[in-house]
Amino acid sequence: MHWDVVWNNFEYFLIGAYPQGPLGGLAMSILLALGGIFGAFWVGLAAGLMRISKRRWLRLPAVIYIEIIRGTPLLMLIFWFYFLAPILFGQALPEAQCALVALIIFTGAYIAEIVRAGVIALPKGQTEAARGTGLSLFQAQAYVVIPQALFNMIPSFVNQFVSLTKDTSLAFLIGVNELTKTATQVNNRTLTAPTEIFITIAVLYFIVCYVLTEFSRRLEKRINRYQARNR
Amino acid sequence: MNYQFDWKLVLTGEYGHWILQGLWITLEISAISILFSLILGTIIAVFRISRVKPLIWISAAYTEFFRNTPLLVQIFFWYFGSYSILPEFVNKWLYQQDFEFAAGVIALTVYTSAFIAEDIRSGIFSIPKTQLEASRACGLSFLQAMRFVILPQAFRIIIPPLISQFLNVIKNSSLVMTIGVMDLTYMARQIESYTFHGFEAFTVSTLIYIFISLIVSFIVTQYNNRVLRLIPH
Numbered sequence: 001m002h003w004d005v006v007w008n009n010f011e012y013f014l015i016g017a018y019p020q021g022p023l024g025g026l027a028m029s030i031l032l033a034l035g036g037i038f039g040a041f042w043v044g045l046a047a048g049l050m051r052i053s054k055r056r057w058l059r060l061p062a063v064i065y066i067e068i069i070r071g072t073p074l075l076m077l078i079f080w081f082y083f084l085a086p087i088l089f090g091q092a093l094p095e096a097q098c099a100l101v102a103l104i105i106f107t108g109a110y111i112a113e114i115v116r117a118g119v120i121a122l123p124k125g126q127t128e129a130a131r132g133t134g135l136s137l138f139q140a141q142a143y144v145v146i147p148q149a150l151f152n153m154i155p156s157f158v159n160q161f162v163s164l165t166k167d168t169s170l171a172f173l174i175g176v177n178e179l180t181k182t183a184t185q186v187n188n189r190t191l192t193a194p195t196e197i198f199i200t201i202a203v204l205y206f207i208v209c210y211v212l213t214e215f216s217r218r219l220e221k222r223i224n225r226y227q228a229r230n231r
Numbered sequence: 232m233n234y235q236f237d238w239k240l241v242l243t244g245e246y247g248h249w250i251l252q253g254l255w256i257t258l259e260i261s262a263i264s265i266l267f268s269l270i271l272g273t274i275i276a277v278f279r280i281s282r283v284k285p286l287i288w289i290s291a292a293y294t295e296f297f298r299n300t301p302l303l304v305q306i307f308f309w310y311f312g313s314y315s316i317l318p319e320f321v322n323k324w325l326y327q328q329d330f331e332f333a334a335g336v337i338a339l340t341v342y343t344s345a346f347i348a349e350d351i352r353s354g355i356f357s358i359p360k361t362q363l364e365a366s367r368a369c370g371l372s373f374l375q376a377m378r379f380v381i382l383p384q385a386f387r388i389i390i391p392p393l394i395s396q397f398l399n400v401i402k403n404s405s406l407v408m409t410i411g412v413m414d415l416t417y418m419a420r421q422i423e424s425y426t427f428h429g430f431e432a433f434t435v436s437t438l439i440y441i442f443i444s445l446i447v448s449f450i451v452t453q454y455n456n457r458v459l460r461l462i463p464h
Contacts, residue, residue: 001315071444073405075416076437083429087234162299169301173409180304187311195312202300202308209299 002193006200009186013204016177024177026204032100032178033165039104040164041157044111049146051116062112069109074167078102082174099171107164114160118153119145152227158216162209169205179204234430241431246422250432253418254439260332260414261401264339268400269393271340272347279352290348297345303406305342310334310410335407343400350396354389355381387458391451398447402440415439 006013016024023031050062069077081102085093093101122145130140172181183201187194240246278290297305310331314322325333358381366376408417419436423429 067445067448068441071402071441071448072437073402073416073440075405075408076419076433076440079416079420079429080433080437083423083433087430166299166301169303170406172303180301180307183304184307195308195315198304198308198312202296202304205300205304206296210295213295213299 001196002190003196005186005190005193006196009182009197010200012186013179013182013200016182022177025182026179026208028096028176028178029165029168029180029205030208032096032103032168032171032176033161035100036103036107036164036168037157037161039100040107040111040160043104043108045115047108047112048115048119051112052119066109066112069106070113074102074106074170075173077106078170078174095175096171099168099174099176103164103167103171106167107160110160110163111157114153114156115149118149118156121152122149152223154223155216155220158212158219162212162216165209165212166205236431237428238431240426240428241422241435246426246432249418249422250415250435250439253413253415253436256412257401257404257414257416260335260339260407260412261397261404264336264343264404265397265400267336267340268342268344268347268396271344273351275344275348276351276355279348280355294345294348297341298349302338302342302403303409306335306338306406306410309338309341313337331407331411334410335404335412339400339404339407342403343396346399347393347396350392351385351389354385354392357388358384391454394447394451394454398444401443405440 013025015027016022018024018027047062047065050058051066053059053062078099081093081098082095085091085098126144126148127140130144131137135143168178169180171178172184175181179201183197187197190197241250275290275293278286279294281287313334317325362380362384363376366380367373371379404414405416408414408420411417413421415436419429419432422432426432
């Protein structure tokens with residue numbers, strides 16, 4: 001076994017060539033995931049609320065968006081943005097931005113479903129009581145329904161963030177310098193220790209994702225105590 | 232935007248044939264993987280609900296580890312890195328096969344079985360405990376109670392998530408193109424680099440994926456409407 005290969009390149013796996021060169025490795029993966037979840041939250045919130053609207057012209061685009069994205073592999077979507085941006089905009093987007101846009105659009109569709117489920121799961125009495133105290137429909141949604149629904153959805157968001165962290169590995173395929181790419185780079189350079197390198201990479205991803213999963217489980221237990229229920 | 236669309240190019244002739252070949256490989260690798268992962272997933276789930284501590288630990292570690300690492304890394308691991316940890320005769324046998332395909336199947340199987348094990352486990356746990364207690368009180372043995380009361384109910388609940396896992400496998404199988412399995416995504420990419428008509432190639436293959444997923448979600452909805460509401464839970 002050649003664990004020294006892993007040891008010598010461990011810093012490269014974590015932060016890439018930073019600060020001498022561009023940021024890469026695990027730090028880049030996490031940055032992509034954070035940027036992705038931030039963008040996907042807003043896209044997903046808008047699409048999810050449009051999806052449950054009673055107006056057809058609001059609902060229909062959201063349904064089409066969600067169904068198309070959920071039926072397409074992420075890899076396909078990343079290629080779409082990578083190869084089609086030059087055709088549509090006349091110039092190529094940088095890889096990292098391109099991957100980020102694809103991740104946001106992809107994850108947004110899944111978050112939209114979480115938002116929809118969260119709002120529907122809230123007891124109807126909440127809306128009725130809010131309307132009964134004299135709030136308008138918009139106020140009832142903005143001050144009563146959505147805050148509660150979002151709070152209940154936090155564990156699902158964290159789970160989605162875990163999937164997103166795993167999905168950032170696909171950005172490597174269009175050349176973003178994140179953890180998987182640094183692994184293949186080191187592997188191509190050394191050629192002696194593929195087993196050790198890929199086990200290390202898997203463990204690094206595992207640590208990040210497992211900590212988050214465990215966090216979301218704890219959170220779920222605590223949140224369950226405060227939920228409004230149908231009685 | 233000066234781009235000449237040429238739909239005929241990807242729908243007919245040699246390139247159309249490529250797309251069909253890719254679709255076939257995608258369906259083939261997905262079908263084989265889902266079959267193996269059903270078997271493996273069931274075994275892991277049985278470990279989890281057994282009362283033997285070491286088995287529970289193994290199953291928990293397995294599901295946690297493989298669910299929390301990216302599929303792409305797992306594919307690379309089996310393709311590049313499995314040589315030095317697998318026994319010699321397994322390696323020999325694997326290299327006699329189509330090794331890319333085999334590595335893809337192994338990675339997809341291991342990854343999916345972790346999810347399937349969780350689905351099966353939660354399906355079984357979702358049957359109220361009173362069902363087991365009632366059937367035990369009627370004089371059934373534990374195995375009989377499982378066989379005649381718990382499992383038949385559990386399977387009806389498990390089937391929809393299993394079908395969506397199948398859908399996930401079809402979508403995830405697009406990743407095996409990275410190690411050179413010539414599936415639908417690989418072929419789309421290939422056509423792009425041969426003809427520069429990536430737009431048409433990607434549109435056609437994306438539509439195929441969406442079509443498959445719409446069919447599957449239609450089946451799940453029908454199943455939910457017709458069968459699932461008949462059983463108590």
